[in-house]
Amino acid sequence: MKTLLIVAHAPSPNTLLLREAAEHGARHPEIEAVEVVVKPPLEAGPDDVLACDAILLGTTENLGYMSGALKDFFDRSYYPVLDEQQGLPCALYIRAGLDGTGTRRAVESIVGGLGWKWAQAPLVLHGEWQEAFVEEVEELAMSLAAGLDAGIL
Template identity: 75%
Template sequence: MPGKHLLIVAHAPSENTRKLAEAALRGARHPDIESVSSRWLPPLEATPEDLLAADAILLGTTENLGYMSGALKDFFDRCYYPVLERKQGLPCALYIRAGHDGTGTRRAIESIVTGLRWNWVQPPLTLRGDWQDSFVEQVEELGLYLAAGLDNGVF
């Protein structure tokens, strides 16, 4: 049984954003990762209990009107206080599928993560502009990076 758990909470309202969430999961489940289990939950399904069971979290969202998706905001609204004192230091990463620049989305999530006292394992990944197939590879690498860090005790 794997010893660590990576939780992927990603909003995927379209075929392309679903490809991103699946890529994050595929990267996290790379064959070289031995002691980490991972799963993807849509933000509206993820609970405080899921978060409490996680050893790291990868967040994924679309940019909606210059802000995070309503689904991810709902996840934070429901989980913030139940996990606040118990998950400080949680390793985290973020990808944003931004049709524009993603700045407002990034700032809002960074503010919440700062309040939760989670630790960024790398800067947020913003996938800007028109869809590019390379977005899938970048998110897969992010999932692998997080899982490998957990697997090797880096975070």
């Protein structure tokens, strides 16, 4: 059994829908050998990262940067997992009111420093809210979990 950790900030009803969609996608009934753990960034920490086989990050764009909660998660987890989780498969979704560029750049910089590998390019959900965002996040999480289940990640 492999573990997919979803660490996603959800300060609004719409971002909560995104986190729920990620969990729903990762728990697809055809994905059998993946345990899914979902935590808000302020509750997740290095022990969770050390116990997972892949991680899906979710954040809002706050003033052109990742959420403070996700930054706090990285601040607490970075050094304790640095040597232990090199090559950890990861993915990211960003709920961006603007274009998400600064947020994406910041997370990519930290992920690069950690030596994690991108399973997929970051998903940037920008502009006005669209119902299609929910499906996109669900598909992202399903794909990540399916890759773990198939042993290709």
